[in-house]
Amino acid sequence: MLTDALGALREIADLEVLDGDRAGAYRIGEQRARAAIRPRTHEAAAAALRAGAAAGLAVVPYGGGTAQALGHPPNRIDVVLSLEHLRGIHAYDPRDLTLSVEAGTTLAELSEALARSGQHLPVDAPLPARSTIGGLLATGHSGWRTALYSRPRDLLIGLHVALADGSRSFSGGMVVKNVTGYDLGKLHAGALGTLGIILRANFKVFPLAPARRCVCAPLPEGTLPAFLSRLDALVLRPSAAVVSCGWSDVLAEEQGDGGRIAIALEGALGEIDRATRELRSALGAAGIPSATVADGPRADAALARLNDLWRAEIGGRSAAYRVRIDDGEPSELAARLEALAHREGLASDWAVDLLEGTLLARCTGASSHALRSALPAWDAALREVATDARILHAPEALRRELPVWGGEPSALARMREIKRAYDPAGALNPGRYVGKI
Amino acid sequence: MREIVAALIDALGPDAVRHQPEDVRVYAYDGYRSGDALPAAAILPNDTKDVARAIGICREHGEPIVARGSGTGLCGAAVPQHGGVVISFARMNRVLAIDTRRRRARVQPGLLNARLSEQTKALGLFYAPDPSSQKISSIGGNVGTNAGGPHCLSYGVTTNNVLGLEFVTNEGEVLRCHQDAPGYDLTGVIVGSEGTLAVVTEIEVKLRRLPEETRVFLAVYDSVEAASESVSEIIGHGLLPTALEMMDRVMIRAVEEAFHAGYPQDAAAVLLVEVAGSREGTDDAERAIARIAKDAGALTWRAARTQAERDALWAARKGAAGAIGRLAPNYYIQDATVPRTRLPEALRAVEAIAAEHGLIVANVFHAGDGNLHPLLLFDRRDPRSVEAVVRAGTEILKQCIGLGGTISGEHGIGYEKREALPLVFSASDLAAMVKLRDTFDPRQLFNPGKIFPSGASCHEVQPSLARTGGTP
Ligand SMILES: Cc1cc2nc3c(=O)[nH]c(=O)nc-3n(C[C@H](O)[C@H](O)[C@H](O)COP(=O)(O)OP(=O)(O)OC[C@H]3O[C@@H](n4cnc5c(N)ncnc54)[C@H](O)[C@@H]3O)c2cc1C
Numbered sequence: 001m002l003t004d005a006l007g008a009l010r011e012i013a014d015l016e017v018l019d020g021d022r023a024g025a026y027r028i029g030e031q032r033a034r035a036a037i038r039p040r041t042h043e044a045a046a047a048a049l050r051a052g053a054a055a056g057l058a059v060v061p062y063g064g065g066t067a068q069a070l071g072h073p074p075n076r077i078d079v080v081l082s083l084e085h086l087r088g089i090h091a092y093d094p095r096d097l098t099l100s101v102e103a104g105t106t107l108a109e110l111s112e113a114l115a116r117s118g119q120h121l122p123v124d125a126p127l128p129a130r131s132t133i134g135g136l137l138a139t140g141h142s143g144w145r146t147a148l149y150s151r152p153r154d155l156l157i158g159l160h161v162a163l164a165d166g167s168r169s170f171s172g173g174m175v176v177k178n179v180t181g182y183d184l185g186k187l188h189a190g191a192l193g194t195l196g197i198i199l200r201a202n203f204k205v206f207p208l209a210p211a212r213r214c215v216c217a218p219l220p221e222g223t224l225p226a227f228l229s230r231l232d233a234l235v236l237r238p239s240a241a242v243v244s245c246g247w248s249d250v251l252a253e254e255q256g257d258g259g260r261i262a263i264a265l266e267g268a269l270g271e272i273d274r275a276t277r278e279l280r281s282a283l284g285a286a287g288i289p290s291a292t293v294a295d296g297p298r299a300d301a302a303l304a305r306l307n308d309l310w311r312a313e314i315g316g317r318s319a320a321y322r323v324r325i326d327d328g329e330p331s332e333l334a335a336r337l338e339a340l341a342h343r344e345g346l347a348s349d350w351a352v353d354l355l356e357g358t359l360l361a362r363c364t365g366a367s368s369h370a371l372r373s374a375l376p377a378w379d380a381a382l383r384e385v386a387t388d389a390r391i392l393h394a395p396e397a398l399r400r401e402l403p404v405w406g407g408e409p410s411a412l413a414r415m416r417e418i419k420r421a422y423d424p425a426g427a428l429n430p431g432r433y434v435g436k437i
Numbered sequence: 438m439r440e441i442v443a444a445l446i447d448a449l450g451p452d453a454v455r456h457q458p459e460d461v462r463v464y465a466y467d468g469y470r471s472g473d474a475l476p477a478a479a480i481l482p483n484d485t486k487d488v489a490r491a492i493g494i495c496r497e498h499g500e501p502i503v504a505r506g507s508g509t510g511l512c513g514a515a516v517p518q519h520g521g522v523v524i525s526f527a528r529m530n531r532v533l534a535i536d537t538r539r540r541r542a543r544v545q546p547g548l549l550n551a552r553l554s555e556q557t558k559a560l561g562l563f564y565a566p567d568p569s570s571q572k573i574s575s576i577g578g579n580v581g582t583n584a585g586g587p588h589c590l591s592y593g594v595t596t597n598n599v600l601g602l603e604f605v606t607n608e609g610e611v612l613r614c615h616q617d618a619p620g621y622d623l624t625g626v627i628v629g630s631e632g633t634l635a636v637v638t639e640i641e642v643k644l645r646r647l648p649e650e651t652r653v654f655l656a657v658y659d660s661v662e663a664a665s666e667s668v669s670e671i672i673g674h675g676l677l678p679t680a681l682e683m684m685d686r687v688m689i690r691a692v693e694e695a696f697h698a699g700y701p702q703d704a705a706a707v708l709l710v711e712v713a714g715s716r717e718g719t720d721d722a723e724r725a726i727a728r729i730a731k732d733a734g735a736l737t738w739r740a741a742r743t744q745a746e747r748d749a750l751w752a753a754r755k756g757a758a759g760a761i762g763r764l765a766p767n768y769y770i771q772d773a774t775v776p777r778t779r780l781p782e783a784l785r786a787v788e789a790i791a792a793e794h795g796l797i798v799a800n801v802f803h804a805g806d807g808n809l810h811p812l813l814l815f816d817r818r819d820p821r822s823v824e825a826v827v828r829a830g831t832e833i834l835k836q837c838i839g840l841g842g843t844i845s846g847e848h849g850i851g852y853e854k855r856e857a858l859p860l861v862f863s864a865s866d867l868a869a870m871v872k873l874r875d876t877f878d879p880r881q882l883f884n885p886g887k888i889f890p891s892g893a894s895c896h897e898v899q900p901s902l903a904r905t906g907g908t909p
Binding site: 093094095096097098118119140142150151153154163167168169170171173174175176177178179180181182183184185186187189190191195206207232235236237267268270271273274275324356357388390405406409410411412414415417418420421422433434435 | 538539582583585589593594596597606612613614616617618619620621622623624625626628629630646649669672673675676677714715716717718720721722774775776777778803806807808841842843844845846847848849850854858861862863865866867868869870872873874875876877888
């Protein structure tokens with residue numbers, strides 16, 4: 001059946017069809033693709049979906065492959081649809097502060113092009129040299145600067161997608177303010193490609209702040225609460241404030257008994273100088289004396305290392321979670337979870353966004369087997385306290401067994417109806433999403 | 438008494454149900470028009486349970502359901518076009534919780550926008566989206582239209598400031614959604630859906646810290662052209678003030694006569710510029726913006742020195758639409774958005790179109806966002822002026838689309854612009870949107886006849902304007 005379907009796909013203009021080893025290079029978690037298609041145009045992407053629908057194929061959209069371990073393992077994988085050939089900037093006038101970019105463009109490529117005009121798209125993604133714009137939107141990743149810049153969905157002003165039936169849909173526009181028609185871009189952002197394939201996205205972009213700084217310090221045990229009460233009073237809201245503990249595979253920064261803190265500041269030089277003074281005195285007053293300061297590209301690099309924590313996998317024996325709680329301090333929760341992990345014989349690393357209250361936690365076993373037997377107990381303990389706990393990566397066997405997306409959302413039935421409306425045959429990324437949609 | 442009315446009274450009590458024609462008439466219009474039909478009833482629920490019960494009853498009777506905030510909308514979105522039951526949120530108007538640490542609040546939909554910032558001020562926090570109607574429009578209505586406002590240039594519009602919702606479905610089920618929870622972003626699609634997908638009963642919003650320093654400036658120009666060049670230059674230099682608003686000569690005169698706020702009556706155009714943040718940051722921004730404005734031809738650049746002066750300038754700006762009543766019995770306001778480099782062209786087009794139709798136009802708008810608000814003045818008793826206004830309005834929309842823009846930046850599509858939607862979107866784009874509506878509302882009971890084209894002709898707009906005059 002797949003062979004027949006591939007024959008039909010080979011008839012489509014501007015569509016590259018791969019099988020064998022070349023297809024096998026595309027990995028979805030621990031599985032390898034048997035076939036892959038790479039459209040060169042939006043028309044070819046839509047035509048491929050139409051042909052795929054006729055042949056009943058399950059299609060897995062593929063950007064840079066950095067988040068293919070997200071969600072449940074797919075029920076079926078017939079063909080990977082790679083956005084690799086759909087890359088580049090479609091339209092960009094720096095004077096309008098708007099941008100239209102093809103989905104397969106990597107964040108690093110895009111950032112470089114925008115930086116030439118002194119601008120940026122402020123989304124913080126791990127592995128920017130591989131992460132694509134389409135993938136970033138589809139996974140709904142929001143990084144450490146969410147409090148300042150909001151989520152990618154908030155920067156999105158227009159979206160082109162190919163739907164499962166081979167039709168195409170555009171919503172939004174190329175203007176920064178727009179209430180014309182439903183905001184379907186929001187529906188696709190974070191939908192993990194289960195409602196359509198993102199082809200091109202329009203964003204509002206921002207001037208790069210003239211001064212960017214990162215203030216880091218090792219945290220002595222027990223000093224964080226006193227600092228938190230002062231954090232709110234800073235004249236300039238930091239663009240990121242992250243406490244991290246562990247992560248020796250990614251971070252070289254010195255760490256105290258309570259981990260380390262990194263505060264990113266962006267703005268005019270005068271204001272970040274003043275913010276740095278205020279920050280030093282707040283840290284000092286809380287008993288955190290030895291802060292170091294990095295500016296410009298060194299500050300960017302420090303933030304980039306923190307971004308990479310979101311995808312820091314340790315060869316088949318780690319699992320990472322994104323956790324949100326409604327009440328209480330996430331850093332206290334992190335410490336409790338760490339103790340629980342140790343009790344289960346797991347190593348623990350964590351990081352907390354002090355501004356948004358989001359917690360990233362990773363557990364690592366001595367072997368994949370050790371992780372597999374110890375993680376379920378830790379997972380269950382976590383779910384008793386968290387409002388929302390999602391698995392970002394874990395070995396496939398665990399992702400088959402654990403509630404990857406957390407508890408069922410109250411509107412799950414409505415979400416299923418939405419899926420049915422846009423993808424009645426369940427062809428796009430089947431089984432991977434919330435509620436195994 | 439109709440059966441539905443009896444059922445509603447039975448469920449909610451007589452005090453929560455209005456059904457006499459003279460009592461329901463006030464629920465049949467909005468800032469754009471009055472409807473062709475009166476609603477069978479208007480209800481005033483006290484809580485979410487009331488809303489859910491009422492929706493269940495409407496569904497049983499196959500009656501349309503139209504959620505209503507303050508009825509200040511400018512596109513006919515809250516008008517019960519096909520009768521049915523209006524749900525007024527006037528009694529569900531409380532702030533439910535404020536979380537200062539995480540800078541969030543939970544509110545009921547009937548809360549007036551300005552009330553929220555009043556209540557959080559003592560905590561040093563504010564709610565950013567500030568439609569000019571903020572003293573009278575509700576946050577539920579703002580969610581319905583995805584309202585904008587002068588300060589949305591730097592803080593984003595309603596959708597960027599709403600984190601989560603509680604809503605009632607067509608089946609009368611109460612559900613919750615949150616931007617940051619797993620699953621499809623229902624919050625993102627319900628905001629701005631003008632009551633066609635769900636009835637919102639609770640809203641979680643972002644709050645922000647009040648800035649240390651706020652400065653307001655007035656840049657004066659001898660032409661609209663020069664003022665709009667300034668806007669393009671400011672944005673083009675990557676400067677984003679907290680607000681960047683423009684008024685032209687006609688508007689300035691009307692506003693000065695009404696408010697005496699200190700706008701120069703002989704100016705052809707002014708820019709109202711606000712920068713806020715830390716002292717150091719505002720120093721820098723002020724210097725940079727002032728220099729660009731002057732280079733682009735500002736005759737004068739003046740700072741408002743006192744809080745009172747700043748407040749007066751803002752009050753006049755936000756009251757501008759009301760002041761236009763001094764110039765003409767009626768106005769028709771357009772809401773197109775264009776890329777900001779195209780503002781000078783867009784304003785030239787507006788002027789030419791108005792002149793061609795013999796109309797007076799007054800401009801007051803969110804220049805920094807490229808969001809135009811030409812007010813076309815007319816007299817609804819004169820059918821020729823009505824006709825001219827409708828034609829000119831459509832031409833303006835087409836010109837703005839031609840410049841890469843769109844037909845509504847913040848007021849919504851509602852009844853008014855639904856026939857213009859195909860100017861922006863293809864049949865397959867629209868089909869994808871209608872698909873979403875049909876999953877939420879297969880029987881089209883939620884605000885029927887809104888947003889999507891009916892297949893009827895654009896001429897419908899004309900009689901509707903003639904009836905109400907389009908004056909809020
Ligand atoms: C003088 C003046 C100035 C204005 N300035 C601005 C401005 O600067 N920016 C701007 O964006 N708008 C502006 N407007 C337009 C208007 O105020 C906004 O559209 C506002 O958001 C409408 O709020 P409302 O409470 O009056 O809602 P309504 O007009 O009652 O309703 C608007 C829409 O929201 C829906 N709705 C209401 N409540 C709910 C609910 N609980 N659940 C689901 N749907 C609901 C309604 O069905 C309708 O479709 C202005 C209007 C006037 C008269």
